Amino acid sequence: MQKYIARRVLLFIPTLILASILIFGILRILPGDVALAILGQEAAEGGGGYTETQIRELRAELGLDDPLPIQYVKWAWSMVNGEFGGESIRSTEPLSSIIARRLPVTLQLTVYTVLLSIIVAVPLGVFSALYQDKWPDYVLRMGAILGQSMPNFWIALLLLLFMVTQIGWSPPLGYSNIWVDPFHHLQIMIWPALILAWRFSAYMTRITRSGMLEVLAQDYVRTAKAKGLGQGLVVRRHSLPNVLIPVITLGGLEVSTLLGGTVILENLFGIPGLGQEIVQASVGRDFPVVQSLAMMLVFFMLGLNLVVDIAYSYVDPRVRYS
């Protein structure tokens, strides 16, 4: 088991290197000069101009004069030694503190969504399969298709509009830490979590349903029935663990889509997570922040995959013993 985990972790290294090269490369290809953007803004605010020398000095200060490979290595090393790419150009806040402040928020939103989805989706998927092609199944499948086909941001906008115009209430604008003011925290977090969970659980319900139908047709389920077990035991003990194998695998992959959703919803609901910071930094051409936070999201995703793999080996003895 330790060997299995060690192997998975070792596989992280090439993935991380490849992802970092991609992120770094894309940010260098993007049009626009960071130095010009900063000076232009300062000039506009101060009412003055700027000189060629100023541009050159700023470029040197930001390390943009170095050849690309050196820039990359410097950045990559800073990700390892804990500086996480230095500091923000706009606020000069160190990235380590930005990440420490924002990562837990995104993490919480993701965890709420996943927990909510599992609690709802697995029982509904099983229920749907047991009532295959009867009306409860049709209702659930319809709800799942709606959840999967309506864009998150659209539902979010409709929900906000509805709350403001119809019940005259909107989620609070300021964010609170869960340890400081849990009620306030949940008031703001519950809405994006619900919206994300609708989509995620729609997907999970569908996988659970189809997995359950497949398992119910297996020989070992017939054996369980031939032993005289009731439906409860046949489902809980003999079917569900086998259904969880595909559900965990596919659900884990789908979390990457979920992360994309959190970026958008954090902005709509004013939640100070990684997603909100990435969008603000992109607009302000704050490239150290963008590249380091994008890297954090990759890291986060890989970590989740590891959790999925470990969970997977826990349910499937064939993996555990290989």
Place this chain on the structure above:
Amino acid sequence: MGTLLEVRDLRTEFNSEGGIVKAVDGVSYDLQEGETLGLVGESGCGKSVSALSLLRLIPNPPGRIVGGEVIFEDQDLMKLSERQMRSIRGNKIAMIFQEPMTSLNPVLTIGRQLTETVELHMGYSPEAAVRRSVELLEMVGIPDARSRLSNYPHQFSGGMRQRVMIAIALSCSPRLLLADEATTALDVTIQAQILELIKNLSTELGTAVIIITHNLGVVARYADRVNVMYAGKIIERGTADEIYETPKHPYTRGLLGSVPRLDVDREDRLASIEGMPPDLDRLPPGCSFVPRCPHADDHCRAEMPPLSSKDGTEHVYACWKGHEFGPLELVQTKA
């Protein structure tokens, strides 16, 4: 010895795209306590479905038991509630399936799959169930039984898994064991071991066995009586000796003639039954075997013969001409 099981006019149908398939079409037979009965026929003739029907394990939809009685220990299983039926499954009637590789649950230990049956039907405590499971594994010849309890099915070979299936099936000392092609998927040497095991244990426990197979050698050696099935009906029944010496139905004769034998010249062609098994949703009005029968005439085409014998013996057959056939000579033609 009394009668353990009486099946009367059992009918099971499946809905398919082509219409209603009568997989089991009015099957009647009985079984004495401790008897071993062979149920023989080609693939798709309704052998397995008739066994699953006894336990009411036909997947519905698409299948449905539409009629008949199954009197087991003086009660009609078809009239029991689902709860009463569950207390019989795995307890008084147990079943071993064809596919040892897929019939055990891959994510549960062998121990769990053994203990749950005795916990359920015999009310054993978890500790007692474990002790009983060790006994059962030793009984079916699995070495190092105690430590094997924590193993998973993928750590066993096919033959070992079938032994585990037998241990599970016999765990509550059932009155009746249904062995549905229990050895078909195994190597020939393992087949013999498993069959001997079933025979010895059933004799020891006084369990009646229905061996469902298309392997005539198996039936000849282990069955007291034989039912031959064709197209959802029993078309011949007799003791194993009667069936092998003087088969009366042309289908049985064809079946026996198509077994390869070492004592016949290899240059000779193996006799085979012409044609294909019939579509069960498009059966001819008379005898189902007519399209493949070399002896068929207008009478056969018009009317299905009843299961009977001319001389009133227990060896019965559903053929108008059965009485004309004598002991089977090997009907083989020069190639």
